[in-house]
Amino acid sequence: VIHNVKNPISGISGFMSLISSRTAEPQTKEYCAIVSESVEQLDRANVDLIAFVHGKPPALELLPIDTRELVSAYIGKVTETYRHAGITVSSGDIPSCTIKAHRERLLKSFSYICTNAREAMPDGGTMKFSVEISGGFFCLSISDSGCGMPVFVCERAAEPMFSWGKGEAPGLGLAQASMIAAAHKGVLEIGSLYKNGTKVTIRIPISC
Numbered sequence: 409v410i411h412n413v414k415n416p417i418s419g420i421s422g423f424m425s426l427i428s429s430r431t432a433e434p435q436t437k438e439y440c441a442i443v444s445e446s447v448e449q450l451d452r453a454n455v456d457l458i459a460f461v462h463g464k465p466p467a468l469e470l471l472p473i474d475t476r477e478l479v480s481a482y483i484g485k486v487t488e489t490y491r492h493a494g495i496t497v498s499s500g501d502i503p504s505c506t507i508k509a510h511r512e513r514l515l516k517s518f519s520y521i522c523t524n525a526r527e528a529m530p531d532g533g534t535m536k537f538s539v540e541i542s543g544g545f546f547c548l549s550i551s552d553s554g555c556g557m558p559v560f561v562c563e564r565a566a567e568p569m570f571s572w573g574k575g576e577a578p579g580l581g582l583a584q585a586s587m588i589a590a591a592h593k594g595v596l597e598i599g600s601l602y603k604n605g606t607k608v609t610i611r612i613p614i615s616c
Contacts (some may be wrong), residue, residue, distance in 0.1 A: 421447045468510040472615055475539065475546050476504035482518055483537055490522075494532025497594050502539045506615045507546050509592055514612070516552065517588040517596075520581040521608045528554025528606060541614065545594070549609040557600040565598050567581045585610065 421444060479502050487497040495615050524534055533553040557565060561572045566586040585608075586596040592612045598616035600606040 417447055417463050421451075431582065432523060462580045468513055470508035470510055472506050473509045473511055473514075474504055475507060475548075476502045478509075478514070479537065479539055479548060482515060486522055486535075490526060490535065493526060493529075495529055496532075496534045497537070498534065499537040500539070502537075503541050505541055505546055507592075507612045508615045509612060513588050514592065517585040517610060518548070518550070520585040520588075521610070524551035524581050524608070525550060525554060525606065528552055528556070543610040544614055546614055547609055547611050549607055551605060551607040553605050556602045556606055558602045562598055562600040562606075565600075566596055582608070 424440045424444045424447065428437050430487075431437060431440075472541075479499075483497065483499050483502075490497055522535070529535075529552055535553075536551045538549045538551070539550075557572065564570045565572075566582045568580065568583040570583075582596070582598065589596045589610050589612070594610060594612040597609045597611065598606070
């Protein structure tokens with residue numbers, strides 16, 4: 409099924425390029441560019457999912473990235489987004505260092521963690537970002553004031569297809585975040601207390 413998604417993705421991308429090349433209308437070109445970018449993101453997600461199914465971290469081109477710029481921009485984005493859900497986002501000082509990373513995929517891992525945190529706070533709450541440089545690693549922790557997880561759930565939270573208290577949700581978010589961390593030669597750590605929130609930390613080695 410996953411492989412069958414590739415064909416319509418390629419078709420949409422091709423027709424968007426064709427439409428864009430045959431119109432002189434700026435707004436139409438802009439819309440085509442937006443659709444094309446979204447299709448490219450879907451294609452990359454499909455590639456990641458294939459790698460995920462095979463249990464292998466995706467092969468990524470890792471480039472030097474400043475952590476302060478990366479995290480600050482992301483926090484600014486989620487602060488506005490989650491305000492409407494009654495979630496207050498806070499952060500401390502964000503130290504600057506350089507890591508080798510794939511920006512889009514690393515940001516995606518942040519999103520998986522934040523989505524998990526948001527789902528744990530359906531009535532609102534607080535989400536805190538904290539960053540430290542420790543033992544040669546850039547460490548980003550995202551904490552929430554949600555319902556937390558029992559020990560047995562916390563121990564399996566990053567397992568593919570494991571889900572608890574989410575109805576029919578597939579349970580892929582933290583598992584994919586863990587795989588993205590592994591693709592950066594890093595690790596995902598999860599700590600939680602039932603009814604007392606969760607803290608997820610992603611550790612990425614600092615670039616020498």
